[in-house]
Amino acid sequence: MSLRRLNLGTKxxxxxxxxxxxxxxxxxxxxxxxxxFGALIMFAVTTLVAISxxxxxxxxxxxxxxxxxxxxxxxxxxxxxxxxxVQEEETGTAIALKMAADPAPVFLGKFLFNAALLIxxxxxxxxxxxxxxxxxxxxxxxxLLTVLLGVVGxxxxxxxxxxIAAQSAVKGSLLTVLSLPIVLPLLIGATSATRTALSGxxxxxIMTYISMLLFYNGSVIAASLLLFEYVWHE
Amino acid sequence: xxxxxxxxxxYVPAIPGFGATGETARIIIYHVPAAWLAVLAYLVATIYxxxxxxxxxxxxxxxxxxxxxxxxxxxxxxxxxxxIWSRAAWGMYWNWDPxxxxxAVLLLIYAAYFVLRSAISxxxxxxRLSAVYAILAFVTVPFLVFVVPRTFPSLHPDxxxxxxxxxxxxxxxxxxxxxxLICFTGLYLWLQNIQVRLHDLQARRLxxxxxxxxxx
Numbered sequence: 186m187s188l189r190r191l192n193l194g195t196k197x198x199x200x201x202x203x204x205x206x207x208x209x210x211x212x213x214x215x216x217x218x219x220x221x222f223g224a225l226i227m228f229a230v231t232t233l234v235a236i237s238x239x240x241x242x243x244x245x246x247x248x249x250x251x252x253x254x255x256x257x258x259x260x261x262x263x264x265x266x267x268x269x270x271v272q273e274e275e276t277g278t279a280i281a282l283k284m285a286a287d288p289a290p291v292f293l294g295k296f297l298f299n300a301a302l303l304i305x306x307x308x309x310x311x312x313x314x315x316x317x318x319x320x321x322x323x324x325x326x327x328x329l330l331t332v333l334l335g336v337v338g339x340x341x342x343x344x345x346x347x348x349i350a351a352q353s354a355v356k357g358s359l360l361t362v363l364s365l366p367i368v369l370p371l372l373i374g375a376t377s378a379t380r381t382a383l384s385g386x387x388x389x390x391i392m393t394y395i396s397m398l399l400f401y402n403g404s405v406i407a408a409s410l411l412l413f414e415y416v417w418h419e
Numbered sequence: 420x421x422x423x424x425x426x427x428x429x430y431v432p433a434i435p436g437f438g439a440t441g442e443t444a445r446i447i448i449y450h451v452p453a454a455w456l457a458v459l460a461y462l463v464a465t466i467y468x469x470x471x472x473x474x475x476x477x478x479x480x481x482x483x484x485x486x487x488x489x490x491x492x493x494x495x496x497x498x499x500x501x502x503i504w505s506r507a508a509w510g511m512y513w514n515w516d517p518x519x520x521x522x523a524v525l526l527l528i529y530a531a532y533f534v535l536r537s538a539i540s541x542x543x544x545x546x547r548l549s550a551v552y553a554i555l556a557f558v559t560v561p562f563l564v565f566v567v568p569r570t571f572p573s574l575h576p577d578x579x580x581x582x583x584x585x586x587x588x589x590x591x592x593x594x595x596x597x598x599x600l601i602c603f604t605g606l607y608l609w610l611q612n613i614q615v616r617l618h619d620l621q622a623r624r625l626x627x628x629x630x631x632x633x634x635x
Contacts, residue, residue: 353535
């Protein structure tokens with residue numbers, strides 16, 4: 186990693202520079218192997234293909250289609266988000282990271298990385314999803330906003346929960362168990378909003394759902410920022 | 420408590436308008452206090468979790484666990500009584516009514532809390548991480564309890580925002596209901612007391628044994 190590019194110098198880094206440094210480190214690592222990204226894409230595509238094939242065409246029912254999208258996002262998030270901390274533990278870099286930065290920039294950097302990861306997955310999955318299930322979106326802006334907010338919320342909850350799960354014995358399955366109760370309000374809001382956006386019925390309600398998603402994201406991010414310090418440091 | 424149970428069947432008259440004979444409404448005397456305690460126990464567990472993170476006193480962690488255990492019991496009671504009433508009133512045990520969803524998610528939170536605790540073997544780390552989880556999950560509870568039922572239409576007979584339903588109860592029902600609320604809370608406090616003392620004694624015994632384990 187080029188020090189000059191980061192403009193590190195020798196003075197202590199400010200808060201947001203540390204955050205960007207963590208983000209850049211993770212992005213760079215991810216670009217080398219593209220492990221998490223590949224796993225997520227494969228998961229999402231396989232699910233879509235399997236269901237679309239068995240339905241042999243379109244899915245008329247927007248309720249089920251909306252739920253399906255968020256099932257895919259949820260399980261993709263569970264698969265991909267854990268990489269952020271489990272890899273630190275496995276490669277032994279966790280201690281170095283703990284010494285190098287305060288908890289809050291580390292959390293923000295990892296969160297932004299996971300958000301970027303999930304957003305890039307969403308960019309690829311959503312068109313595929315619309316095509317495979319032959320859906321047309323009634324409220325385009327609302328739909329895109331819902332996907333963005335939902336995915337960011339999944340990243341936020343997933344980041345801190347994967348930090349917790351990474352310190353336990355059974356890393357993978359524990360993350361899913363832990364995140365379900367916490368992510369459920371997000372999933373409920375996102376599914377309802379997606380359903381409204383796809384079908385176009387009762388369009389006024391979509392703002393209610395979107396504001397619910399916004400508040401949820403805000404509270405989870407705020408709580409995670411406050412709590413992350415206790416997860417990170419012994 | 421016995422008086423409450425007896426009274427709930429003999430003293431309280433059937434409330435007209437609830438089901439065919441009005442009998443089904445009796446469950447309010449059990450269901451509401453159980454649900455109320457499930458949430459209260461979780462609130463207390465969260466407070467102890469915060470106290471633990473600030474003070475690192477393991478006594479707080481023990482109390483948090485005790486409250487979580489009690490909360491789980493009351494949550495199961497609330498869910499089951501709710502499902503029974505739902506079957507009697509609406510014909511099916513479970514239909515993801517928003518209120519049902521919220522109590523189910525509370526149950527999931529409790530379950531996940533205990534799964535997390537069982538997955539970590541180091542005692543101090545376990546206390547710290549489960550405290551963080553309890554607090555994080557608590558952040559989402561207001562969404563479940565307040566936002567979701569008001570955003571989505573619910574069939575659940577709701578306490579009006581100003582508690583209007585409470586005052587709409589006939590005096591006999593009100594008396595037994597409040598008595599039940601008090602009795603359930605008393606039961607909870609008593610159980611909590613016993614469990615906390617038990618856990619404290621166990622912890623102390625472990626500590627003492629640890630000091631002499633090489634000798635014995």
